[in-house]
Amino acid sequence: MIDKVSFTQMKDGTKEDYEFLTAHEIDHTKHTARRLMKAMVELDESLSGYQVTRLGHSVQSATRAWRDGADIDWVVAALLHDIGDIYAPYNHDEYAATILKPFVREQCTWVVATHGDFQMVYYGHHLDGADPNKRDRHAGHQYFNDCAEFCERWDQASFDPDYDDLPLEFFAPMVEKVFARQPYDPDVIRSGVREPLVDEKRAADRN
Numbered sequence: 001m002i003d004k005v006s007f008t009q010m011k012d013g014t015k016e017d018y019e020f021l022t023a024h025e026i027d028h029t030k031h032t033a034r035r036l037m038k039a040m041v042e043l044d045e046s047l048s049g050y051q052v053t054r055l056g057h058s059v060q061s062a063t064r065a066w067r068d069g070a071d072i073d074w075v076v077a078a079l080l081h082d083i084g085d086i087y088a089p090y091n092h093d094e095y096a097a098t099i100l101k102p103f104v105r106e107q108c109t110w111v112v113a114t115h116g117d118f119q120m121v122y123y124g125h126h127l128d129g130a131d132p133n134k135r136d137r138h139a140g141h142q143y144f145n146d147c148a149e150f151c152e153r154w155d156q157a158s159f160d161p162d163y164d165d166l167p168l169e170f171f172a173p174m175v176e177k178v179f180a181r182q183p184y185d186p187d188v189i190r191s192g193v194r195e196p197l198v199d200e201k202r203a204a205d206r207n
């Protein structure tokens, strides 16, 4: 068994090299969830100025989703929706959506990818050159109302230092479960399917 490939240019690699790399990458992907949880802790240090840290905001968004009875795809999407702030401050929404895309419902990926445009309605009017109606470019999209609700219930509402957040660790098993799924499984992606953000019955069980 080799412990390193033989080539210095990809075109010179052998079958053995690429079989070795595939095995290596599969092992690496198994730890995605753990790396994401570590990245969440790094979010704690980013973007000060709000009354809560970016981690606090993320955990609060996920806590609200959980208490609304949202399903696991929604809860994990709410937790990770701002993870792009670390490396992609100008398209943090698309960055987060790219991480989620192989593992959650298409609906949740779209909402995370576009939430930045939808959030503008809450503060765009205070900033020169910003368009509060940026969401209008998505008018008529099948998930438009889901993103509007995501922002209203979970995102724009989650900057409260006095809210009773669940701890980050509470969400770790859900992140593990989602990122252990078969990537791009059509039964997970469920293209075109809309699950509600709020489920009264599940919410009653959780609160």
Ligand SMILES: [Fe+2]
Pocket: 081, 082, 092, 093, 115, 116
């Ligand atoms: Fe955001």
Ligand SMILES: [Fe+2]
Pocket: 057, 081, 082, 155
């Ligand atoms: Fe956010």
